[in-house]
Amino acid sequence: MLLQKDLNPALNTVTAYGEHHLEINQVRYENAVCFGPEGPVRAVEISRVNEINASFLKALVGLGKASDDPMAFLDDAPSRLPDTAPEVLLIGTGTRQTFLPTEALRPLLQLGIGVETMTTQAAARTYNILMSEERRVLALLLPGDPTP
Numbered sequence: 567m568l569l570q571k572d573l574n575p576a577l578n579t580v581t582a583y584g585e586h587h588l589e590i591n592q593v594r595y596e597n598a599v600c601f602g603p604e605g606p607v608r609a610v611e612i613s614r615v616n617e618i619n620a621s622f623l624k625a626l627v628g629l630g631k632a633s634d635d636p637m638a639f640l641d642d643a644p645s646r647l648p649d650t651a652p653e654v655l656l657i658g659t660g661t662r663q664t665f666l667p668t669e670a671l672r673p674l675l676q677l678g679i680g681v682e683t684m685t686t687q688a689a690a691r692t693y694n695i696l697m698s699e700e701r702r703v704l705a706l707l708l709p710g711d712p713t714p
Contacts, residue, residue, distance in 0.1 A: 577603045577697060580690040585661060586710045588690065598708045600626055602652065603697045610706065615664045618657070618706075620673050627651055627679060627704060647677055652704035655679060656693050658686030660708050 578601045582589035587596045590607050598610040610626075612618060628650055655674065657666070663685050671681050684692065686707050696703040 578605070578607060579697065580694055580705075580707075583687055583690050583709075588686070588707055588709055596709060598706065600704065600706045602702070602704045603700075613708070615659050615666070615708065618666055619670050623655070623670060623681075624673055626706060627655060627674065629673075629677070647679070651677075651702070652679060653702045654696065654704070655681045656689045656696075656703060656705045656707075657681065657683045658689030658705065658707035659683055660686055660710050663688075 578590055580588065580590055581592050587594055588599060589595070590599065590601060593607070595607070595609075598612050599607050600610050601607040612622070628648055663683060665683055666681075674681050682689075682692070686709060689705060689707055693703055693705040693707075
């Protein structure tokens with residue numbers, strides 16, 4: 567489905583999607599990708615929702631790796647988020663919405679970063695809206711079936 571007719575070449579825009587692919591700035595991707603309004607579209611080394619954990623999400627938003635100690639966030643949480651940190655992380659989980667475990671989301675939520683999981687198609691549409699409103703949004707989109 568075509569999403570965006572007019573492009574601002576300075577901003578990453580989801581221009582189309584299908585059951586097993588995404589198109590960002592009219593470039594086709596068949597793997598999981600992560601991107602914000604500006605900067606590169608990065609391929610992500612995951613293919614299933616169950617591969618997403620707290621360490622992965624913290625690294626994704628530029629906060630480094632999480633410790634295996636569930637209380638480590640008290641020691642290593644930044645006192646202030648970097649300027650590059652998103653307001654919200656949208657996670658497109660494929661053709662079906664799949665919720666992530668609370669322990670995977672907790673470090674970002676405690677730092678004030680909102681996390682929303684939805685189908686990839688819904689995440690693509692939501693990303694385009696938030697990006698056009700000049701929000702600091704980051705999208706992690708997995709094409710296809712989210713089966714763990």
